[in-house]
Amino acid sequence: MSKVLMKGNEAIALAAIKGGCDAFFGYPITPQNEVPEYLSKHMKLAGKVFVQAESEVAAINMVYGAAGAGARVLTSSSSPGIALKQEGISYLAGAELPCVIVNVMRGGPALGGIQPSQADYHQITRGGGNGDYHVIAFAPENLQETVDVIKGAFDIADCYRNPVMIAVDGLIGQMMESVDLDRENPKRALAKKDWATVGKEHGGRHVINSMHLDPQKLEQHNLKLQAKYQKVINNEQRYELINVKDADYVIVAYGTMSRICRSALEILAKDKIKVGILRPISIWPFPVKAFQELPSSLKGILVAELSLGQMIDDVKIANNGKYPVHFFGRVGGMLPEPEEIVQAVKKMMGGKNHE
Amino acid sequence: MNEIIYKKTTGLTDTPLSYCPGCTHGIIHKLVAEVMEELGLLNKAIGVASVGCSVMSYYFFNCDMQQAAHGRACAVATGIKRVHPDNIVFTYQGDGDLASIGIAETIHAANRGENITVIFVNNAIYGMTGGQMAPTTLIGQKTTTSPFGRNEADHGMPIRISEMLATIYKAAYIERVALTTPRAVKKAKESVRKAFTYQMEKKGFTLIEFLSTCPVNWGMTPLQAMKWVDENMAKYFPLGVFKDVGEQHE
Numbered sequence: 001m002s003k004v005l006m007k008g009n010e011a012i013a014l015a016a017i018k019g020g021c022d023a024f025f026g027y028p029i030t031p032q033n034e035v036p037e038y039l040s041k042h043m044k045l046a047g048k049v050f051v052q053a054e055s056e057v058a059a060i061n062m063v064y065g066a067a068g069a070g071a072r073v074l075t076s077s078s079s080p081g082i083a084l085k086q087e088g089i090s091y092l093a094g095a096e097l098p099c100v101i102v103n104v105m106r107g108g109p110a111l112g113g114i115q116p117s118q119a120d121y122h123q124i125t126r127g128g129g130n131g132d133y134h135v136i137a138f139a140p141e142n143l144q145e146t147v148d149v150i151k152g153a154f155d156i157a158d159c160y161r162n163p164v165m166i167a168v169d170g171l172i173g174q175m176m177e178s179v180d181l182d183r184e185n186p187k188r189a190l191a192k193k194d195w196a197t198v199g200k201e202h203g204g205r206h207v208i209n210s211m212h213l214d215p216q217k218l219e220q221h222n223l224k225l226q227a228k229y230q231k232v233i234n235n236e237q238r239y240e241l242i243n244v245k246d247a248d249y250v251i252v253a254y255g256t257m258s259r260i261c262r263s264a265l266e267i268l269a270k271d272k273i274k275v276g277i278l279r280p281i282s283i284w285p286f287p288v289k290a291f292q293e294l295p296s297s298l299k300g301i302l303v304a305e306l307s308l309g310q311m312i313d314d315v316k317i318a319n320n321g322k323y324p325v326h327f328f329g330r331v332g333g334m335l336p337e338p339e340e341i342v343q344a345v346k347k348m349m350g351g352k353n354h355e
Numbered sequence: 356m357n358e359i360i361y362k363k364t365t366g367l368t369d370t371p372l373s374y375c376p377g378c379t380h381g382i383i384h385k386l387v388a389e390v391m392e393e394l395g396l397l398n399k400a401i402g403v404a405s406v407g408c409s410v411m412s413y414y415f416f417n418c419d420m421q422q423a424a425h426g427r428a429c430a431v432a433t434g435i436k437r438v439h440p441d442n443i444v445f446t447y448q449g450d451g452d453l454a455s456i457g458i459a460e461t462i463h464a465a466n467r468g469e470n471i472t473v474i475f476v477n478n479a480i481y482g483m484t485g486g487q488m489a490p491t492t493l494i495g496q497k498t499t500t501s502p503f504g505r506n507e508a509d510h511g512m513p514i515r516i517s518e519m520l521a522t523i524y525k526a527a528y529i530e531r532v533a534l535t536t537p538r539a540v541k542k543a544k545e546s547v548r549k550a551f552t553y554q555m556e557k558k559g560f561t562l563i564e565f566l567s568t569c570p571v572n573w574g575m576t577p578l579q580a581m582k583w584v585d586e587n588m589a590k591y592f593p594l595g596v597f598k599d600v601g602e603q604h605e
Binding site: 022023025049051053054055057058059061062063064065066067068069070071073087088091095197198199200201205206207208209210211 | 421435
């Protein structure tokens with residue numbers, strides 16, 4: 001009920017504890033360091049597991065071990081560190097192990113910078129590791145939503161036996177906002193983890209494995225995973241529609257970028273330009289359903305990202321050629337002023353910047 | 356009255372082993388399985404299979420198993436042990452997995468004093484992938500990626516894992532054993548027993564390094580391979596106890 005003023009990364013950490021996190025394994029990297037710093041104290045005080053691993057590679061494999069042994073496990077990192085974790089994430093997905101991964105995104109490629117970015121969209125939504133797999137990924141836009149999503153993420157991971165990633169950018173990780181940490185997520189019916197390796201004395205011999213050398217069996221395994229992903233696509237699309245009903249134009253934006261677009265909307269309203277926002281909250285599954293709610297009189301879509309055009313691929317697939325799609329992006333940790341979004345909208349109205 | 360004087364350990368499943376004839380992986384599996392059976396650990400043991408010839412060991416050990424990515428067995432074991440400190444956790448890894456791609460995970464697990472047991476199988480070659488040079492390949496030894504024989508200038512020296520880990524303060528028990536005679540096999544079993552016993556007593560990180568054979572990729576008969584271990588490997592990788600906190604405390 002009561003709200004507290006907290007820094008983003010610390011709120012993420014506390015929300016994980018409140019979500020039932022049993023163990024954390026991570027490695028330092030800016031701009032997410034307050035997550036492990038907070039947990040190193042509070043997991044210990046709560047009698048739970050905290051290990052600072054020797055590398056991101058080791059950390060994600062500790063996650064694999066603990067998740068395979070039935071625990072609710074968290075790791076957090078930022079873009080280059082998440083890149084290092086991709087092998088392990090593929091193994092977690094392949095072995096169908098639940099876990100929660102926080103990615104406080106920074107600019108790339110490579111070492112890049114430490115300022116906010118959304119340039120990991122492809123890595124997150126296409127699967128950065130090998131094989132046909134997906135992580136379930138959410139990209140909240142403020143601290144309250146971040147806290148709510150993280151608290152519910154462990155349930156979603158357990159429900160589908162799949163890694164869940166929370167992708168925020170460095171701005172959300174570093175800023176302070178008031179949050180209510182006790183808001184309840186809808187309860188999910190969760191099956192007992194009767195597959196976990198906890199010793200044969202508890203319900204027989206269990207094996208955690210991602211290898212299937214017989215191609216027929218591997219194909220069957222992949223088809224089983226795909227059927228699961230289809231369930232996720234059907235059930236877990238999340239989005240918000242803002243002023244979309246009467247809009248002539250719609251901006252598609254998520255995370256920090258959608259907040260900047262909200263300010264742009266206020267400026268555009270003064271000029272009597274009717275613009276709405278379609279804000280994906282889940283980025284995998286991409287909220288294709290939201291596009292069915294766009295008015296048929298819509299004149300154009302502007303995709304705004306802190307990348308040079310990644311989510312725009314999904315928008316084009318969801319839009320399926322119905323409306324003209326335009327793009328605006330800033331990168332490298334540069335954040336646009338709302339006025340830049342306003343100008344991009346006006347440019348779109350003039351028919352320029354056409355994709 | 357007939358008396359049973361020998362039977363297969365309940366520590367192994369009935370799945371036929373996938374190892375080549377003459378390879379000592381089979382003996383090592385049997386020793387580890389027998390020790391777990393005799394110590395009553397099969398119901399609470401969680402093993403970690405690695406990548407290499409022993410990748411399928413999760414089929415063979417009759418306890419809970421996890422299959423780890425290449426080199427990451429000690430990290431996976433850390434994750435398991437931290438959330439289940441009262442279970443018995445062991446890894447089973449070859450020299451490519453442990454001493455090359457997974458050396459960081461191995462050293463840091465030892466340095467944290469993770470209370471796990473590592474079964475390290477050193478056969479001086481990558482067996483599963485067809486006989487490439489390993490970090491433990493001997494000087495002069497020909498492999499498919501060192502066709503002129505390993506040389507110090509190009510490849511460095513074979514890495515001595517047991518000696519290196521013995522320098523780590525939190526390592527509790529480190530021993531290198533061989534399997535080239537029945538006596539050596541019996542001795543090796545006692546070493547495995549000591550390692551698992553130390554884990555039960557929460558003494559910390561234990562590792563048994565086995566000098567193992569790879570007749571197929573060495574191009575030898577099983578008997579020649581056994582002889583090669585004694586005459587070549589054991590000279591560079593001397594047998595013995597390199598660290599024993601039990602001895603130190605007495």
